[in-house]
Amino acid sequence: MMRPPAEIGIPLEEVESPALILDLDTFERNLKRLADAGRRLGVRLRPHAKTHKCPVIARRQMALGAVGVCCQTVGEAEAMVFGGIDDVLVTNEVVDRVKVNRLVSLAKQARVAVCADDAGNAEALNAAAAAFGARLDVLVEVNVGANRCGVEPGRPALVLAEAIAALPNLNFAGLQAYHGAAQHIRDFTERRSAALSAAKKAGATKALIEGAGLPCERVTGAGTGTYRFEPESGVYDEIQAGSYVFMDADYGHNLDEGGGAVSEFEQSLHILATVVSRPDRARCIVNAGLKALSVDSGMPVVDGDEGARYVGASDEHGKIEFAESRRGFDPGERVRLVPGHCDPTVNLHDWIVGYRGNHVEALWPVAARGAF
């Protein structure tokens, strides 16, 4: 692990760049808003830890009432359990032989659940659980619209649920019904409609399974873009929002009922960068490129400055162009960038530098950075 880019107590302008910086006041407001919304909506929260990969943040979420966290890999789940979280759902299929063993070992140390969409995989999970004397909760992942992993809703899900329930070391633990693509539908009504369509498929599948005499103890899913909608259906027991803690430029493009940008969560995370070159009046180069931020969902945005546009990233350089009316930034000036996509951006850093006002208050290790 790399050295931290800051010391506790120093002013923000002395933080080494590039660095991931977190406005703790804003971050805490985001945490509280989702916790309040969960209570209002009558659903449990199981925030997704793939966003922050940081057990310190996961424990904050638990302290505000979350029942556990979601992870996307076994390595993340290990980091969370070893960091003090006792209830983890791996919202993914685990197939590699060594990873199946790691998962089953972890299930002897904490409450661990995993998803499956294939009977052969369920048998492999059962064999490993038997070998370790463990019992593993397994949810059937249902394709509710994302067309990624998952069996089709209805009968295929029932068949797999029955197969899992018949295996002695597995417990059929419900349905994973997450519609990833729906999170970023910009229009409010269309986004709600996609979420409710997913909920309808999940609900019909749950009814079919329970009608066949198999208890379906939970339906889990939803994200930062849709968590307000799935609970309307009465089908979802848990919501899995992750990005709400930090937000990013991509989520910032989602629209609310009135057609304005969504505002329920605020941007708490930035990449702090330094201008390293000012070759001419129209552009400058900052020291945050592809190895400090992810451009998969678009370029980062210069915070609070519409006259400056981050237009291109190479390995260690970011190019910012200025509107003609602007004076631009000179070498040594600091720039705050809103990441295009927070999850893969956080995964490029070893430390989250938490600040309050203008001073560094916390240095949190991204313990599951690179944890497959």
Added chain:
Amino acid sequence: MMRPPAEIGIPLEEVESPALILDLDTFERNLKRLADAGRRLGVRLRPHAKTHKCPVIARRQMALGAVGVCCQTVGEAEAMVFGGIDDVLVTNEVVDRVKVNRLVSLAKQARVAVCADDAGNAEALNAAAAAFGARLDVLVEVNVGANRCGVEPGRPALVLAEAIAALPNLNFAGLQAYHGAAQHIRDFTERRSAALSAAKKAGATKALIEGAGLPCERVTGAGTGTYRFEPESGVYDEIQAGSYVFMDADYGHNLDEGGGAVSEFEQSLHILATVVSRPDRARCIVNAGLKALSVDSGMPVVDGDEGARYVGASDEHGKIEFAESRRGFDPGERVRLVPGHCDPTVNLHDWIVGYRGNHVEALWPVAARGAF
């Protein structure tokens, strides 16, 4: 740092995925080919370590005659010096106060040079060097066509070179003249022409500086896409190719004289992935997404299988679609992916798994992973 995804001696099929795997025979051929070309072309090699971030590989390059390595960040330079490399050029501007101090400290432990394109930055470097009792080699970065960092060729470069030479703790050490954008011009003639245009600008600037009585001890630049061309000019003393050790899908699109794909270097690096889901006949999902590979320069390519296309990446998932005629891959099957862009992909991993034939022979730490 994460645990390695393999043990020495195991067969490749037992390596945990996703993992960076390196075919050592192919890798060694690539190393030797550039070393041979350098001798044939009469230029020194200073390979770019930003590609591999691995001192083990840097020492292999030195053993074949490289005079040192290039780095893009101070953190990379530290990892290289502490890993046994005694000559490092930081091909970038270093501006952050703490990073300037780290650079100057390093210059007391090894031969370290850095680039500058601003007189104020040169003064800051000089002040730090004076405070530590160090002398620092500084190259003037010249914009030879990339329009990123760098002063303009000719007089602006001379003015900065003279300013550097006048500072007591700095040594004006030559010109950094790298044309990044030229590396990926597909057409052979156009690529050569861009490289020679860069060389012409560098040559004229060198002549101007030497005409003013200032020795210009080296001109350094070039990359995997253009290293054959710059030496034609007689201007370049050093070439900085980096990607040639691994190659990637983006470089694989460059064309040679005959219009075929370039073939002087071979793909030695892959991402080993496992199929975790096969929801239908037309597609499968692998466990290598945005956190295992970088998509900034396009999607990865399924190695040796034109009927299978990697079409989309989310955090931990990659979607592969099959041509109708193909049987596709089933859960548990392994897939080798050619990364779209090798440098930021390597930076997502803690280990390079080296194999020969079908067995793991080496586990090399990516020591400068995340090193800003």
